[in-house]
Amino acid sequence: xxxxxxxxxxxxxxxxxxxxxxxxxxxxxxxxxxxxxxxxxxxxxxxxxxxxxxxxxxxxxxxxxxxxxxxxxxxxxxxxxxxxxxxxxxxxxxxxxxxxxxxxxxxxxxxxxx
Amino acid sequence: xxxxxxxxxxxxxxxxxxxxxxxxxxxxxxxxxxxxxxxxxxxxxxxxxxxxxxxxxxxxxxxxxxxxxxxxxxxxxxxxxxxxxxxxxxxxxxxxxxxxxxxxxxxxxx
Numbered sequence: 612x613x614x615x616x617x618x619x620x621x622x623x624x625x626x627x628x629x630x631x632x633x634x635x636x637x638x639x640x641x642x643x644x645x646x647x648x649x650x651x652x653x654x655x656x657x658x659x660x661x662x663x664x665x666x667x668x669x670x671x672x673x674x675x676x677x678x679x680x681x682x683x684x685x686x687x688x689x690x691x692x693x694x695x696x697x698x699x700x701x702x703x704x705x706x707x708x709x710x711x712x713x714x715x716x717x718x719x720x721x722x723x724x725x
Numbered sequence: 726x727x728x729x730x731x732x733x734x735x736x737x738x739x740x741x742x743x744x745x746x747x748x749x750x751x752x753x754x755x756x757x758x759x760x761x762x763x764x765x766x767x768x769x770x771x772x773x774x775x776x777x778x779x780x781x782x783x784x785x786x787x788x789x790x791x792x793x794x795x796x797x798x799x800x801x802x803x804x805x806x807x808x809x810x811x812x813x814x815x816x817x818x819x820x821x822x823x824x825x826x827x828x829x830x831x832x833x834x835x
Binding site for chain 1: 773825
């Protein structure tokens with residue numbers, strides 16, 4: 612158990628819809644990362660937050676947005692969903708600057724868009 | 726190049742050694758990591774190496790780092806069927822960003 616919790620584990624929805632994925636980081640970790648893993652594109656970095664502020668942005672579509680709340684949990688919002696958005700979405704947390712800087716991953720939220 | 730690169734597939738026989746290679750991008754990277762992803766699960770840290778080291782050994786795992794060529798490798802000795810998984814190389818760059826390779830799918834045949 613990494614200590615990172617993601618909900619929901621599975622989600623099936625239709626094209627054009629909007630979903631919210633939630634992540635609770637490890638206790639004490641200030642940094643949250645979101646990644647998308649699809650079969651043909653490996654692990655794609657979407658966005659990183661640190662203590663409520665956006666720190667880095669990767670290949671995140673304009674239809675997607677995220678935020679980190681004062682209690683440090685984070686949400687990834689995906690809107691106007693397309694078939695190609697079907698993927699496994701991972702959240703990871705890190706203590707940043709302390710220790711080895713490794714990321715601790717949740718088990719992922721599997722999104723299927725029909 | 727801009728991406729962390731790994732070969733996508735590796736197949737070995739049980740008991741053989743596996744070597745997974747990675748080329749990373751940032752010569753200033755502080756830490757380099759190997760993560761393992763088993764089917765249906767998230768990524769878990771397998772091992773890491775600090776950039777001032779050339780080699781790190783941890784039981785059946787040996788990590789080699791060639792900073793000149795920006796090349797990282799993971800050797801698994803006496804590979805077992807339980808080692809079948811996807812292995813990701815990752816680097817912590819000088820901007821503190823974390824970049825992952827596409828992952829190498831290791832298949833271990835009995």
